Amino acid sequence: MTRRQLLGLLLAALAGEVRRNMDAPPEVLDYFRRKELAPRFSWRDVWGEEHAHAFTVAGVIDARVLAEFRAGIDKAIAEGKGFETFREEMQRRLTPHGWWGARDVVDPVTGKAKRVDFSVPQRLETTFWSNMRAARAAGQWDRAQRTKAALPFFLYVRTTSAHPRPNHLRFVGVILPVDDPAWSWMFPPNGWGCKCSVRQISLGQRDRYLEGTKGEDGVWYTDEAPPRNDKRFVNKRTGEVTMVPEGIDPGWHTNPGVGRAKTLGQQLVERLGEQEPAVARAMTRRFVRTDGFESFVWRAHQREEQWSKLPAATRATAAGRRAHWDDAPMPVAVLPADLAGGPAVTSIVTATDYAVAHNASHAMTAFEWARVQQLLDVGEVRRRRRDDALQVFLPRSADRSAWWYVILHRDGDRWRIGTQMRAGARYVAKEKEAGLLLRPGGSTVIEEGMGEIAAEERP
Structure with a gap:
């Protein structure tokens, strides 16, 4: 031992x-x-x-x-x-x-x-x-x-x-x-x-x-x-409808520890939002390399296995989503200064378990989620016309046949990731057409399995 x-x-x-x-x-x-x-x-x-x-x-x-x-x-x-x-x-x-x-x-x-x-x-x-x-x-x-x-x-x-x-x-x-x-x-x-x-x-x-x-x-x-x-349980005081597991008293259907973890995650986001950008970046960088963050990503993928087995009608409802996913924000990056939305908007970028794992075809490891900061720093950025979401593109192969693609949504005074995925050149070209260019992409290529130190500049 x-x-x-x-x-x-x-x-x-x-x-x-x-x-x-x-x-x-x-x-x-x-x-x-x-x-x-x-x-x-x-x-x-x-x-x-x-x-x-x-x-x-x-x-x-x-x-x-x-x-x-x-x-x-x-x-x-x-x-x-x-x-x-x-x-x-x-x-x-x-x-x-x-x-x-x-x-x-x-x-x-x-x-x-x-x-x-x-x-x-x-x-x-x-x-x-x-x-x-x-x-x-x-x-x-x-x-x-x-x-x-x-x-x-x-x-x-x-x-x-x-x-x-x-x-x-x-x-x-x-x-x-x-x-x-x-x-x-x-x-x-x-x-x-x-x-x-x-x-x-x-x-x-x-x-x-x-x-x-x-x-x-x-x-x-x-x-x-x-x-x-x-x-189905209806809260007579609020009118809220909650799906409560059989045998568990309404109001006791959540895990106090998970609730505490979500609260701490929220508090961490708020604390980061009060810091200078350089300090917030350093703190976030440390956080996404902890066992706690790795556990958060692992649990999200475990939830996806159960989510995919639920009836499509359940997965399509807001109540079904709330019952299955925590949807608590976890900090993953800090928005670069050239993309910040003004003093009223925090630069902290968050992701939830739903964003991490709601689509099995978009599955990413904790290591890949930990390098979102790189993608935001050096990737090509566009603003999608239909909903003002930020689109971030970065090649993952030297011939640009494969790409990393991240979508960020404005959520009140914060930015949250909707999804992160691998995409082919044809799909990326179509997505780029849907957005207005905010920042041209650099020449950086982050290949499959490579991290920060291995990121290579291409001429």
Whole structure:
């Protein structure tokens, strides 16, 4: 076993769940502390992956009171305290505000009043455990991204509840790679009060589980993801229609860790947008060469395999796309100064998993996505007449029979890549006719498999 693998195993072993009187793993606290206050009347007002960056407690529309809840849960996570200690803490915090005990809260949408009472253990306990388990799940996901070289699989573990939900039992024994797209929807917790969990395991452990016979606990181990069997759910507060996998409570159908990763990606884009172009270029260049970016591209291609098997009618709808793809922006380049759209438009160029992998014939490796900056710097650039998209062309063969082709769309105050692809000379000639020349192409040729250092200037 290599030193890196051993370190991964040690990290995974030491970074367990939050227990009483045990310091919380830093990822758990980091996830929770990045959330912004979102005073809302109903749990439906903050939906799905919004929970990754918004902290809310149903019925609490007073920001001061909501801040007390966040401080109380933060303290419980940091100090590893249990529910009873948390309840005592919240009684002390809420009493001065008049929120300990029954009170009427008016729904700002309907104008109707609803009675809430956080002195009732069941209501407060739901708030406590929902936040604790979501934070733990996000922390576990974050750790897995760093330790997956040694522990590349997740095993779905049976709940500790005395009365397990039959629909959750269908996940028990499933073993899939850490980056498998199925974990974007079946990563626990999968409902209110859900005590299911996953355990990160090694390749050897995976093989032993799959080779074994049915255990005394009645678990069959499999390396095949269960079917989603989506059901339509209408959010009565917003009218939003969501396809929720069978057996998972609406609102719990997303992975807190993936949601956190998307939030961090968004924050990275915003941070880059605040930098000087030279600094932003250097930071982006480092980012697209990280394991995290490579994992992002790999997961996108895994999603495409499932996407291509969905009915054409599903793939053609916006709801179908939202249900399958994260569509979170990841920085891949900085737009050169001669192409920038003015001070109101950031120069950061992003790509989403949909852009990376929605078309199997356009499949590109993480290495090829990492060199988009080169294409923008030296390629021929045109503005497509029909939609003002930027077209970037660069030959990938000395005789110009093969080309790299990138399409960028203006998205509000940003630029995003619609697709990157290999194209033949005839197709490129047709596409060039559809655009107005902004910058003539240089003589650089980036051949198949070549990187920055190997890029060759042709006379």
